[in-house]
Amino acid sequence: MxxxxxxxxxxxxxxxxxxxxxxxxxxxxxxxxxxxxxxxxxxxxxxxxxxxxxxxxxxxxxxxxxxxxxxxxxxxxxxxxxxxxxxxxxxxxxxxxxxxxxxxxxxxxxxxxxxxxxxxxxxxxxxxxxxxxxxxxxxxxxLGADALHITADQLKQNLGLSRRPVKVALLDQAAVAGIGNLYAAEILFLAGVDPRTRCDRLTQPQWQRIHAAIGEVLHDAIAHEGSTLSDGTYRNALNDPGGYQNMHRVYDREHQSCPRCETGVVRRIVQAQRSTFFCAGCQRKSGKHPSIV
Known part of the structure; x- marks a missing residue:
């Protein structure tokens, strides 16, 4: 993990x-x-x-x-x-x-x-x-550019022509290094982008939001020393748990209310044999961004 x-x-x-x-x-x-x-x-x-x-x-x-x-x-x-x-x-x-x-x-x-x-x-x-x-x-x-340092232009250049769903593409370490399944879901929720959308169909505003969300989610997770999930496996160097699991918006929150629109429900689907969590109401295939409450 x-x-x-x-x-x-x-x-x-x-x-x-x-x-x-x-x-x-x-x-x-x-x-x-x-x-x-x-x-x-x-x-x-x-x-x-x-x-x-x-x-x-x-x-x-x-x-x-x-x-x-x-x-x-x-x-x-x-x-x-x-x-x-x-x-x-x-x-x-x-x-x-x-x-x-x-x-x-x-x-x-x-x-x-x-x-x-x-x-x-x-x-x-x-x-x-x-x-x-x-x-x-x-x-x-x-390996691709590190996720903490990749620019918006690099991100689009590396993934923009791909026909893969954007959630799957973000896991490609040769394109952007460091993002895994958990944080890809959190990034796309914050960006308001449907994880099933093909990369080559994303708009410029969507790419910009994804790039901004990468920085925000990863820096916030580092500040909370990572995520310790229900199995309790991950610990920091002093064998203490992380704290970002308490900040998750969609990951492992299937059937719970969407924290943004409050009317939607978090769904779980499988992409490339991995679970993806998202709110179909907030995360849209169109270029429009849902309002944040």
Whole structure:
């Protein structure tokens, strides 16, 4: 589930490890589905040992530990992955532990920078070490402009000729990086655009509203440290829940009253095998924008 707001929250939460030097990398015992780690842990240990964390960055839905030799550890949480400085939700799904030098044996309640933990309940995430060239070729050049920084012109240029429904197209990471199923639904509701509308039939005003809604929804979700859904899986770096789930307008609100028109009811349909939530009364295929109350 982690999308741009959740991954951005993880990145901000683990910034205390910047400047720390890696002492040990290990895979804790786990009897669940193994997570993808490349290269093998022994090689990863050799490559990261004595390396200093120079920066923490995010690219789309990926957390990146950037080291002083320009290499990166690219962590893609996917469905249920977390990157933590605090104790994980449970020890059974802990996938990777990075310990830093000068760590105290017993961590105090206020010192959470002694180690970095990667936890993943379903084991669908990936952890890959890459040098600078590998990162540029395998990750950076394959992703579109980041959703927080894409311009309105870039958005329309990347998607405007597509015959796909706009909700499905917004999930294309090669076109715009970071938006997932949850936030695509929230963005289109705020923009007043029917998620079933083909991209090549959207008007210029609709594209402008979608672009504005992308920034508003994502920044607001980051401010609330992401969304923790009913399964409780997503947590921030200190193992605390996010708060944006309390701000959702349509996502997972099927059969509830529309928060804008109050007369419509939130519907659920399936697009590209994923649930889409919207209000047919407010989100129109025409270029007109519904009034906001």
């Amino acid at each position: 982690p999308e741009l707001p959740e991954v951005e929250t993880m990145c901000r939460g683990i910034r205390p490890i910047i400047g720390r030097t890696v002492e040990r990398v290990e895979v804790p015992p786990c009897h669940c589905r193994p997570i993808t780690i490349e290269p093998k842990i022994a090689t990863l240990q050799r490559r990261l040992r004595d390396r200093q964390v120079a920066d923490i960055q995010r690219r789309g839905k990926r957390v990146m530990l950037c080291f002083d030799d320009a290499s990166r550890l690219v962590i893609e949480p996917r469905m249920t992955g977390l990157v933590l400085l605090a104790d994980p939700p449970d020890p059974d799904h802990l996938r990777l532990r990075i310990q830093f030098k000068n760590s105290s044996v017993a961590r105090s309640a206020t010192d959470f920078a002694d180690e970095l933990l990667v936890w993943d309940r379903r084991g669908l995430g990936t952890i890959r070490w890459m040098n600078d060239r590998e990162y540029r070729v395998k990750i950076d050049e394959r």
